[in-house]
Amino acid sequence: MSLLNVVLAIVFPPVSIFLNEGMGGTLFINILLTLVGWVPGSIHAVWVLSKQGERARI
Structure with missing residues (x-):
């Protein structure tokens, strides 16, 4: 996570x-929350982003 x-x-x-996940459910959830x-x-x-960083370390 930079x-x-x-x-x-x-x-x-x-x-x-x-930029990190692309088009998908996570993006639409974030748009609704925003x-x-x-x-x-x-x-x-x-x-x-923090969960993505954890997945990259495993």
Whole structure:
């Protein structure tokens, strides 16, 4: 998880998810959460990035 990914996840959550996961269910969930409120979308994006980092280490 790079610093650029974390900054993108906080500032533009759907863009960060799209760049790391591509089109899919995770992106649509993040878009919905971001529409509900910016904070839930950002939290979800950081969480997805951290889970992706854990999968890469295994």
